[in-house]
Amino acid sequence: MTAAYYAAVDWGTTSFRLWIIAEDGTVLAERRSGEGMTTAAKTGFPAVLEAHLAAVAAPAHLPVIICGMAGAKQGWVEAGYLDTPAALSTIAAGAVAVPDVDRDIRILPGLAQRDLQHPDVMRGEETQLLGAAGNLGDGRHLVCMPGTHSKWVRLEGGKVTGFSTFMTGELFDVISKHSILSHSVADAQVFSGEHPAFLAAVAAACANPALATNLMFGVRAGQLLHGATATDAKATLSGTLIGLEIAGALAAAGAVDSVCLVASGSLGALYRAALASLDLSPRIVDADEAVRAGLSTAAQAIWPL
Amino acid sequence: MTAAYYAAVDWGTTSFRLWIIAEDGTVLAERRSGEGMTTAAKTGFPAVLEAHLAAVAAPAHLPVIICGMAGAKQGWVEAGYLDTPAALSTIAAGAVAVPDVDRDIRILPGLAQRDLQHPDVMRGEETQLLGAAGNLGDGRHLVCMPGTHSKWVRLEGGKVTGFSTFMTGELFDVISKHSILSHSVADAQVFSGEHPAFLAAVAAACANPALATNLMFGVRAGQLLHGATATDAKATLSGTLIGLEIAGALAAAGAVDSVCLVASGSLGALYRAALASLDLSPRIVDADEAVRAGLSTAAQAIWPL
Known part of the structure; x- marks a missing residue:
């Protein structure tokens, strides 16, 4: 069995998903729950995360990469936004380290479009996008990510030129x-x-x-x-x-x-x-594969093997 | 003081308005309350109406003309719909008499557009329209009646040719x-x-x-x-x-x-x-004046002096 490399977490408003990823990219374990930001803001983000890590017997110092609403102002630690136009390759460098914890935990930033006529924000979808972009190659792509607040992103040469929610x-x-x-x-x-x-x-x-x-x-x-x-x-x-x-x-x-x-x-x-x-x-x-791929791309940039 | 001629009632989903109208068109009394269809469906339509009539000491046999949701399927007595294209002059003739009451009470019908692509209904606004149309003259008019469900009506030569909610x-x-x-x-x-x-x-x-x-x-x-x-x-x-x-x-x-x-x-x-x-x-x-004018037009057609 290959060693655990990092834990990847997609922490939305109402959902929590965690994967333990091996050095060779294998998914060693997976957890899903309804303990999204809304719940975790009450029960405590560290407690929710550590309970899920313990449930899959994750090593004590396994690093954790997180995307989504855990990085919102009302989340765990605010991770801010990268401004458009934004190269997807800069997302990992924008990660914020969670202070005062016993592991290396990083939360990825969202994207902001500060246009006065068309202000817009996303948080979580930028990581899906980072994962999906690997399949798209050059050219101008329009990427639709449907959901509660559907995002349509203009992507050109690995750069988000704009988006609409x-x-x-x-x-x-x-x-x-x-x-x-x-x-x-x-x-x-x-x-x-x-x-x-x-x-x-x-x-x-x-x-x-x-x-x-x-x-x-x-x-x-x-x-x-x-x-x-x-x-x-x-x-x-x-x-x-x-x-x-x-x-x-x-x-x-x-x-x-x-x-x-x-x-x-x-x-x-x-x-x-x-x-x-x-x-x-x-x-x-597939959206699940995309967010995992995006988290993995960011994790490999932050903690290169 | 001129004699009371009829009572006019605009009975909406959440509102009730009543006016006592004299033979010369003077408003002798007015009542407003929140006892719309939703409330009256529980407490009883006759009780609500008679209480308001008693409060203004209306004569025992004063006739009552009603428009609005009191004529809906879930209202007092279903008053059906006139189908478009509909001449506004035919609304009064479509009134339904309330059975088993001690007064002459008539409820005006709504309008229905049975177009399969653009099905639409109104109930109450047709009476506002009847009142407003007196000011409009010939030609093609577009009449906007904003509200919970805004109605835009195409009116041509006194006839509703179509409408959109x-x-x-x-x-x-x-x-x-x-x-x-x-x-x-x-x-x-x-x-x-x-x-x-x-x-x-x-x-x-x-x-x-x-x-x-x-x-x-x-x-x-x-x-x-x-x-x-x-x-x-x-x-x-x-x-x-x-x-x-x-x-x-x-x-x-x-x-x-x-x-x-x-x-x-x-x-x-x-x-x-x-x-x-x-x-x-x-x-x-003015919407209030329009609905009163429409109710008056219908009352005069039903009970000519």
Whole structure:
């Protein structure tokens, strides 16, 4: 068995993931939990981390590389932001060492776009990007990282030239739970990216983004007048928000050589279907693999073998 | 003192308003309360109505004309919909009589647009429209009625040819309360339609509607990076949603001869400022007067003197 080299942690707002990585890159152990920043800010970041390290019997002095919200102002230790344009190769050098602990623990910085008209920030996605960029080569790439706050990044020659965040996932959640549409989607079943109502909504919102909130109300009216199902309603709401996002992201990006989708699971499948329906054929990179690859790239730069 | 002719009631989801109207059109008494459909569905519609009539000592057999959600499926007596294209002059004839009561009580129908691509409904606004239309004359008019669910109506020769609902007010509310932006807007003060952040957001969203949810995230990023105030944040969120709505409404309407704004109070002032900033000079009709005028027009058709 190869020796443990470092622990890699993706510490989000509501999720914690840890991998023990060997010198040859093998994943020796993995932990996942809901102890994200929100929980850890109460129970203590060191306690959460050490409990997971102990659970996989990690060596006492194994170094730890962390990305994500643990580096936010309200996180463990603030890791600041690199300003765009930012070369991905400079992320590792921007890592902040956690003081007063018995291990070497580093938290990676986020990215900030300080443009007065288009201020934007990311934290965690820069590490996914660092991992995904290895597959992309030269040229102008547009990288989509869907989620609560979807990020669309313009990447050119290993440098982030700009990015745009869309509140798609969060809006889907709050509209589904707290608006009049909560009644419409309450009994919805799981739907796929091939669902006709989803694809119709993607097309409608992308063609007429200004009608986005009108298309949403149409979900309710469609149920009253035409007896549309709850699953149709949910698929339409999802497709409307994703179509709106794609229209905006493409408009903001201008000409690109390729589109890359960094995503996992059912959300990745929805975006893949939406992009395909618009005649975009993105390269697909698994989001879990991307964040691990990004953490590994940074760890190797900080602690070279 | 002139004799009472009828009582007019605007019964919304969360509000109840009643006026006692004399034969010469004078308002003899007025009542306002929060006993909208949601409350009355629990306490009983007849009890709420009779209590308000008793409070103003209305005659025992005074007839009552009602518009709004009291006619919804989940209201008092379902009053159905008139289908578009619908002549406003036919609204009174579509009124439904409330059975098993000691007065003549009629509830006006809503309007439905049964278009499969753009299904839409309204209930209550058709009566405002009936009242406002008296001022508009011939030609193609676009009538904006802002609110929780803003309605934009295409009116041509006294006939509603189509309409579009935008979820602007409700989205502003749920995003302000339940999304990450709740932190950004929590300490905001009241702002006017002349607030620079409001007008900048109207312009940005109207010019680039596809970027709407990106502009919203910029509210949060602007606070993190540039120290924008909570009032700036709230004004930006409001301007983004209103700018998006106006862009969509204008796109959906095509060429029109005039734009008319039927609104009251601070919301009316915001829309007036937003429309003026886009070089639109709407005719202004007070929403309270419009609904009373519409109820009066219907009452006179049903119970001619």
